[in-house]
Amino acid sequence: MKKDTWRIVTFLVLIGSNISNGFLSPFRSNKNLALRSQQQELQDIVQQVAVLEESLKEDDTANLMEMEEQISLLEQQMQLLEQIPIYLTINEFQEACWTILNLPVEVRVALWYAVEENSDDLWETATNVQQIPTLITGLYEQQNQAGFVNRLREGLTFARKGNTTKKTFKPTTTPTTMKKTRPPFSLFKNNSDTENKIELTPEEQRTESMIQQLLPRVTRQTDVTSQDLAVVMEILRRKEIFLPTSTPPRRIPGGYCISGTWKPNQSVTQQLERLEEQFPKSFDAQLCWLPDSFSDTDDDEPFGVTKDPVLLLTKRDFTPSTRPLVNGLTSLSAFCTCIVFIVGIYGGNELVTTRLTQPDFSGIDWFNGKILDLLGPLALVSGMHLLSQAMVAQLEQVKLSFPVVLPFWPLPWMGTLRRCTNSPSSRTALANVALAGPVAGLMTSAALLWFGLQLTALAPSELSDYFPTLPVRVLQLSTAGGSLIDSVLGGAAGFYTTQESSTAIPLHPLAVAGYVSLLIQAVDLLPLGATNGGRLSLALLGRQGHSVIGGLTWLILLLASLSDAQTDVLVGTWIVNNVVQNDPEVPCRNEVDPVGIPQAAAALFLWFVTALILTPLL
Known part of the structure; x- marks a missing residue:
């Protein structure tokens, strides 16, 4: 192509030269003859140019067809690819293949020289499309080896000397499985065989385990690509707001860790905003x-000491992948457990069961009203919880998923599950969102309990005879709730909670709803996973501290469930949280700066109240 282009330029120069000779030479005697001669020459040149253009078009068409065939072959080869280097997704591996495909053949020869210095057929290997994955694997293996850069320079010198081999890819007629010329080194198996295992080094296994403990699964459902990383590194290089170290970005499941330092005397939050203003509009990372808790610390470092903070590059959208149908069925199950609970506490009242067994079925409609008497206050507490949390989340610009009501057999339900679908700006913002719902829920529950106890004490016998009942063993589950019941209803008859555990205590529906709602809100404040208590734990203690406190809480729940008084509630809490809320919360934009003092004080007070609610009466 280059030689043909030079021919065209030469012809055009000749045209200019001939025209110049025709119009500027004063020494020709026969101008007409000269002009006719020049005209004939021009016609010949134009004809030659037309033939040359047609030839170039044919060459371009042939090259294009050959390139399309090469790309088609490469696509087929990558579909049959069984192994890719560790920590590279298949999309990243394909991007690397396209990059190698578009490189000049001399550069590919230099890369092969750096990988296999003693090979005698570098030109033939560099032009073979089937060898591209092998080249990428070799480059990945040797990228940090000493002397790699020097070998690459020598390879460029070697490539400049040229070779007689045709410098194009050599497509084959039928795709074959990639030839694995080098031994595998911790490769992902890219096929559907469930028996294939990911081979990781011990250090990589520890890192993988740390990621699973410290970051939720939703951060790993979509990987950040190397192209995303390249965009970020280019912005960091140009803006000089964050100064990366010489250490290359570290690949972790779901993203990258970038080490470096910020410019002094500026807010980290503001600098993050300035950086992301430079991102393309369609950029989804x-x-x-964050503190660098994602790699091993030295064995001689004390517990809790972490390395310098790092920039975590991850996807922006943390919307859970759970299907709406599953969420709907879960909420429906919670509604069913609530109805079962209401029927159960009314079932302890013999007058209610007698009226339900009347032959005219009039008691059914009457009992439906009784169900609503309890269902309404329970829904009110949950509604206040959700509304308060939604309002604060909107102020903090935190997006929450649609609420899912969790079923719970010892109680009507186990609160609601709402996950953060984007990153809070800071630990303080996360704490504000976590505090809003439980504070509103606890206040509403306490108000309902107190008001319901007053109505219980003042209710005439014709009403109190049809009140729902709670066994004394249920009232003994909570020190705070049981003590309040004794203080309002106790007197000459003595304390209710000191009676036989199977004794049924009639209470107004508002009192029952307030009491069980106190338990529900307290369970939500346990520092486990992504519950509101877990969010507070993460905001106050960081991810490593939250992981430790969460483990201790699991152990305490397991040991406490061995007691007869709390077996149902605590075992149910342990099971439900372990199934649906065992993941930590999504990362905040700035998790290095500590939480605000007011938020920390409020969290400690709420945990104290939680301990009073969930500690049984002795």
């Missing part, structure tokens, strides 16, 4: 400033 984000940066978070």
Whole structure:
């Protein structure tokens, strides 16, 4: 193509030269003859140019067809690919293949020289499309080896000397499985065989385990690509807001860790915003400033000491992948457990069961009203919880998923599950969102309990005879709730909670709803996973501290469930949280700066109240 282009340029120069000779030479005697001669020459040149253009078009068409055939072959080869280097997704591996495909053949020869210095057929290997994955694997293996850069320079010198081999890819007629010329080194198996295992080094296994403990699964459902990383590194290089170290970005499941330092005397939150203003509008990744808890610390470092913070590059959208149908069925199950609970506490009243067994079925409609008397206050507490949390989340610009009501057999339900679908700006913002719902729920529950106890004490016998009942053993589950019941209803008859555990105590529906709602809100404040208590734990203690406190809480729940008084509630809490809420919360944009003092004080007070509610009466 280059030689043909030079021919065209030469012909055009000749045209200009001939025209110049025709119009500027004063020494020709026969101008007409000269002009006719020049005209004939021009016609010959134009004809030659037309033939040359047609030839170039044919060459371009042939090259295009050959390129299309090469790309089609490469696509088929990658579909049959069984192994890719560790920590590279198949999309990243395909991008690397396209990059190698578009490189000049001399550069590919230099890369092969750096990988296999003593090979005698570098030109033939570099032009073979089937060898591209092998080249990428070799480059990945040797990228950090000493002397790699020097070998690459020598390879460029070698490639400049040229070779007689045709410098194009050599497509084959039928795709074959990639030839694995080098031994595998911790490769992902890219096929559907469930028996294939991911081979990881011990250090990589520890890192993988840390990621699973410290970051939720939703951060790993979509990987950040190397192209995303390249965009971020280019912005960091140009803006000089964050100064990366010489250490290359570290690949972790779901993203990258970038080490470096910020410019002094500026807010980290503001600098993050300035950086992301430079991102393309369609860019779907984000940066978070986190303590580096994702790699091993030295064995001689004390517990809790972490390395310098890092920028975590991860996807921006943390919307759970759970299907709406599953969420709907879960909420429906919670509604069913609530109805079962209401029927159960009314079932302890013999007058209610007698009226339900009347032959005219008039008691059914009457009992439906009784169900609503309890269902309404329970829904009110949950509604206040959700509304308060939604309002604060909107102020903090935190998006929450649609609420899912969790079923719970010892109680009507186990609160609601709402996950953060984007990153809170800071630990303080996360704490504000976590505090809002439980504070509103506890206040509403306490108000209902107190008001319901007053109505219980003042109710005439014709009403109190049809009240729902709670066994004394249920009232003994909570020190705070049981003590309040004794203080309002106790007197000459003595304390209710000191009676036989199977004794049924009639209470107004508002009192029952307030009491069980106190238990529900307290369970939500346990520092486990992504519950509101878990969010508070993460905001106050960081991810490593939250992981430790969460483990201790699991152990305490397991030991406490061995007691007869709390077996149902605590075992149910342990099971439900372990199934649906065992993941930590999504990363905040800035998790290095500590939480605010008011939020920390409020969290400690709520945990104290939680301990009073969930500690049984002795």
